[in-house]
Amino acid sequence: MLAHFGKEGIPESVIPKISQETLAEMVGTTRSRVSFFMNRFRKLGFIDYAGGAEGGLQVHSSLFSVVLHD
DSSP: TTOOTTTTTOOOOOSSSOOHHHHHHHHSHHHHHHHHOOOOOOHHSSSSOOOTOOEEEEEEEHHHHHHHHH
């Protein structure tokens, strides 16, 4: 839903901004695993990720398509 599955358009910023530590707690893994997958998704072109305090996350609809079909 965050990636607007089935709709064309430019990526949008995902709100709220959360840390990798918080995301890791939410999904029950370590921060290093979250970082690993975030970098992998970025390299594959599924997300644009600018880390740091002011960085944001943009999710491309193609990521949601891949997740739903796997």
